[in-house]
Amino acid sequence: MKVRSIGIGLALTGLIGTSNLCADGTIRDGVGARSIGRGGTNIAHHDNAHVMLDNPSGLARLEGEHLFEIGGHLLLTDLEYWDADNPRTGDTDNPFPIGEVAIAKRLSDDVVVGLGMFSHAGFAAEYTMNGPSPFSGPRHYKSIGALARLLPTLSLRLTDRLSAGAAVGASVGHIEFEGPYTLQGPNALAGTPTLVDAQGTGVAPHWSVGLQYELTEATTIGISYIAETEMSLNGTTVTTVPLAGTARYDSVIEKSWPKMLGIGIAHRTAADRTFSMDAIWLDWSGSYQQIDLNLKTPDNPTFQVLAPTLVESIPLSWRDTVSLRFGVEQPLANDNVFRVGYAYHRNPIPSATLTPFIQTTVEHSLCFGYGWNWGGCEMDFAYQWMFGPDQYVGTSDFTGGDFDQSGTFAAAHQFSLSLRRRR
Template identity: 25%
Template sequence: MFSSLVVICATTVATGQAFAGGMIAYELGTADVGLASAGYNARAQDASTVFTNPAGMTRLEGKQALASGQLLWANTRYSIGSGTSPLLGSDNGGYAIGSSGWFPGGGAFFSYSVSPDLKLGFAVAGNFGAPLKYDNDWAGRYYIQSTTLLGVSLLPTIAYRVNDKLSLGAGLNAMYGIYQDQVAINNPIPAFGDGRLKYDDNSWGWGANLGLMYEIDEGNRIGLTWNSQVDLDFKASPEFSNLSPIVASGLNKAGLLNSNLKIGIKVPQQVMASVFAQINPQWAALGSVGWQQWSKFGRVNIGIEDTSNPVSLTTDIPFKDTWHLAAGAQYRLSNPWLLNFGIAYDSGFQPNGSTVSPLMPLNTAWRFGVGGQQQLSKTSVWGLAAEYIYGGTLKTDLQTTAPVAVGGRGNLIGSYDNTGTLVMSVYGNWKF
């Protein structure tokens, strides 16, 4: 029962693959969307700091809760190139992410004051992974039909003000991982059609979030966070269906038909430093710089390279570490209204420049955010934010030695043109 509730929660609050230079998103439906993540762990203006920097809770009074929701639309469609094997067909797969490009996100955050210097908090949010689904008969079906890799984090946290300038925070990251994969298998005999391989497992992973906040004075502060690596170890027996006798026999001889498949996913560790500077009563400047260790991610491509000679169900995909830079501003339009602006850049985590795997049609990312929030009363604030994430044009160049006619995956050559994601969020913060 508990696992089912967590799965529902993960589907609701997980954000998406279309974001950072990797698969970790900064978008949780909060004001950070309008800032394009600028000042991410130094802002500490509401209860979302429980997630972004637990040390920031020392700036919050009493009990505070923030609930957020967001709706995203991803323009991620494949264009088949002239080098693609003709026998793979002409189906481009449709919108790869979400349901016709749409998918939800959000989070919930709570902070409690034990004393003016000691705070406790809890957050639930999903900022790792997203569902990816192509048409079953699309040209790249022997590489992927659908995959879901989600991580929802439950974060109990604590913060303590050491003195009037320095605060420290820590949290336990209990991440519930969901991994599902489906890929077509090439039966060389047309009468059988395509076979299918499915993989499905859930796993818990554990990590730590540490935060520091240093307040230079009342209007200027620095935030520093470290999020540890989280290991998600999946193990399940792949399910095969509609295999021709020849393919089934080959898989059985290779010991692959009834095997257990272990897949280790390492959600990368990351470090980020942010600044918040109140320039005057109207303007504040925010900035962030971060690093994520995607070189240890360990993602694999599930499928069969050549059904006439099956040797493995997985293929490793290499990755590289990424860098994040963001700059933004806040403008006090009037006493109740605060406007947010931001721009950010994340370097790519796939090593071959603009050439990517259809499992992950993303790489570098530019963010452009704008938002506003209104103080409704002394105890409540609500806000809206929007962000556009531009990923550029991404190419695929996957080639195999075995032709499609004899059981190979075929050559998949093409591109995802002008990829981008629109994020729309709404949130509310309450003091009790």
């Protein structure tokens, strides 16, 4: 498919550039330079506005009466794919910008409200490779997926030690998919090789809740839950079938993003060094079993007879993961801070459903960060290196054998900058 301008409103405009690499699966390893610099840990922290995504209860413990925060990231990917028709091939160089913005206001000593827009998840890949028969020769393979959260948030300090919070808002999603593809069914054309160009955009409700508890003045624990997001993405799909021609369908992509349960702890030592750890379970097995594509009303008379409707299920069969994140912060002179972190999560994709369209196979993330004050603003910079081993496919679960005896590699570098101002 041709990639079009996403154009799905303010929640995505300028806030997301998608990638399949800064992530546990398709969920990002941290949002905001401060969190990323310490390995993505944030569930037990309250020093940034991004806690309304990671754990909305932390917002109640923010310092100051007003807080404004904006962040930007540049992601540089390094993807490779190979199979019987293609030697080891690198993806098209395409740096991705990502961003977020958040504001918070204290209404009383115990009540804080906030509003944030965050790029929470995504995937993307782009190649020019030899396609399988009957579409041999150079073909364009491309995918884009994006999820942004718009989160009105309420956070309450219930006692001197306990705070609670909730975010109830909207999730905005977009998916595009282009390339040679064998229809999987269940439909009348199952097993037929095609060229597919699909895209869809949708909005769905979002909610999350969290708690933070101060065990001591130096130690805080947190717990958070983000509900599963089920989305219907409306758009069009253009499909080309040998001998039958090309048809444009109205289409709906049914896609879910996983529920998440996380716990975290942050401890400040007597030397003012802070250690933090988060453990986050992601329900991939419940949300990434398949992607359903429903097509109707083709504009080609041949397809109106041959396949007036099509129901296509793209197999995924992902497995659950637990993301382990670790971070250390060391204060320096003049209120500067040095950060370092590490995150680990196993690859959620079984080899039988691995394709060049979704290559979220990184397993390790090394992070470094630095914070300083500039003109009354808190500035944070972070660098993140994500990598994983080569992954191999023997016999693919995809009908048609397009991805049999193939392999993939994924790595990325991300540079992040956040600005925060309090009053």
